[in-house]
Each structure stands twice: as C-alpha cells, then as structure tokens.
Amino acid sequence: MSGIGGITLDGISKRYDNGLQAIDTVDLALPAGSFTSIVGPSGCGKSTLLRIIAGLVEPSTGRCLRGAGTPAFVFQEPALLPWRTVEGNVRLLMELEDWATSDCRARAAEVQRQVGLGGFERAYPHELSGGMRMRLSLARALALRPDLLLLDEPLAAVDELTRDLLQEQLSQLWQGAGFTAVLVTHNVHEALFLSERVVVMAPRPGRVVRVFDVPFAFPRAPELRASPAFAALAGQVSATLRASTTIQGQS
C-alpha cells in the first residue's frame, strides 16, 4: 500500500511528555514518489509530524506506515562538519556505510554536480555561501539514494534569487530520482512550485485543515510563478492559512 518510500499516517496524534498536545488526529497518505509540502504557522506541529514520518518521534496514538528504505533529512541548519571539505562532507554517510573508496568518490562527484557544487570539492564549509551550504546538505542527503527525502524549512535562510534557483534544481532532482519528498515550509509559493499537494496545518492543537492538489504539470518552468493560475492558487492557500490561524485568535 505505501510502497517503497510511501507513507500512510493513520490517526496520528502526539502529546509531549510535558503535556503539550502538539498534534491532534492526522490522517494522510503520501504515495511513493510523490512530492508533498506542509505549510502552517510556527508551532502547529510541522516538524513534529516530519519527525514522526522519519521515525525519530513515536506518535502517542495512531500508526505511521512506511515503505521499505531509509529516510534522509535536510534541515534549515545544514549541520556540516567544519573540518571536512565539501567532498568529505558528501562522503560522510557513504563512509559510515562502508562503501568502497572508489564508489564513494564516484557518487560524491555525481551528487556534487547534480546540486551545482562541481568544482568546489576542496572548499571548506566556512568558505561557502548560505545557498552553497544548503546545496552541500542536500548532496549529503542524496548521496545514499534515499527513497524518502524529508526537508524541514531548508531554504528559509537563503536569499530569494538563490531560493528560486534551488527550488528549480530540487524539482529536477526529484523528477529524475523518483524519491518521495515531504517539505515543510513557511513559503506558500515554494510549496506550490515544488509540490503535487500542499497540506495546510493549523495550531493548538496541530491538525490538517485542508489539502490542496497542485495541478501544474512537471517539469515546471520558472515562469509558472508569474502565471495567473499560480497566483490564484497561492491566494487560496494563503487565505486558508490566514483563516485557520486567526480563528485561534493569534496574529
């Protein structure tokens, strides 16, 4: 049912040990190979839900069914090893999995090229821009060919031009590799450009208020962002977000 990389969330809730109800009942099916974004205000449980999907957090009720395969995570903070070069950081997980040195080298070169880091193999993280550090974090996550890629606001700290370009490259990578992707973002345009579906969450307690299908065909041209249909759907998603947040008397 969930297939390789596919996810089924069945009546998931999460109450933390301090009594905080972070997530009320969530039911979602994310087909293998799909790209889903989760948007919602701070504190509505997006990261908690992503961690449950990753198997890093146990839900209090319900089940999370994951297909076979290992998840890979990309966070807003790239968490790179400062004493390792770009290539050394990309190779880290392969080395931990005992890949042969020649395989590590070939795969590192491949993913570095895919994320646009070719030629920077010998640079150290402190020599890279924020956008390049994010590329490196993405390359490291992709190196092991994950079936499931979980992204927690990876582009939130990147400038707008770089962000657009990274979205386009991420979309191409996803179309080429076929992994299941779940992206948490504050940015409605980012969610719409990348995803097949956008899940809108509301806070206190965190829950899904609406799921939007995003009908635009892939590959998506950068110009899509300026189209009336894109703007109209962005308006609908933003209105849903606003309504679900203000009902609670917040902001």
Ligand SMILES: Nc1ncnc2c1ncn2[C@@H]1O[C@H](COP(=O)(O)OP(=O)(O)O)[C@@H](O)[C@H]1O
């Ligand atoms: N480990 C934890 N223990 C207790 N409360 C937590 C923990 N992690 C998150 N929370 C709380 O759960 C709620 C949802 O957090 P989170 O999933 O990080 O939301 P988001 O990613 O949407 O900002 C917040 O109120 C947060 O303070």
Ligand SMILES: [Mg+2]
């Ligand atoms: Mg979060």
